[in-house]
Amino acid sequence: MPRKKTSTDDVLKALREFGLAYPGAHTKSPWPGHLDLAVKDKTFAYLSIEGEPFSISCKLPQSHAEALWLPFAKPTGYGLGKSGWVTATFEAGDEPPLELFKAWIDESYRAQAPKKLVKSLDS
Template sequence: MAANAGLVDELRSWGLTLPGAHRKSPWPDHDDLAVKDKTFAYLPAKGRPFSLSCKLPYTGYEALQLPFAEPTAYGLGKSGWVSFNPPEDQVPSLDRLKAWVEESYRAQAPRKLVKELDDRV
């Protein structure tokens, strides 16, 4: 878990560089990423096993083919949310995780902020 804790920290730090992104912790054991108070990545709190849930309107079907992926609970799966709970030795690469988080950010953020992201060099 310790190795993946660093990965979660790195992913969260990167996610906070997206325009308007901020932390949100609506429940215990969560330290999520949000934009305009709309969550775009559900992440575990420090010390919890790796997990990630994000909205994947374009790559969700493909992502759900992974053995450790499933539609997100509480009805979110019907809206394109996918949850990843891989065994510690099967956690996807940071680049793959960033791609999912960015896709989710783009699905949740206001157009103005997505444009700001697109305008970055």
């Protein structure tokens, strides 16, 4: 039986739900076209909104060099790339790799969250 193709909107919803499960995580909408994930008002994932082209940006202190080898990834603009932020974009019809982006969100949350909250994840 063929696998059902996931829409980018479904991937965004799944990633947002995944990210909001972290301690202290909340959404933040600093400008139109984004509904980001933050902890203590510090963004750990910039996410596009449903109905827009898929985009995610995360801070990847450990894996940013590896991530930049991916054909859909580039350093995040506005100088964030210099701090290890990586952006992935996909055209309509392309299927973003959900599990990879969950790993990105995990790494980014751990980089941005207060140490106390990160420690609670590991206990």
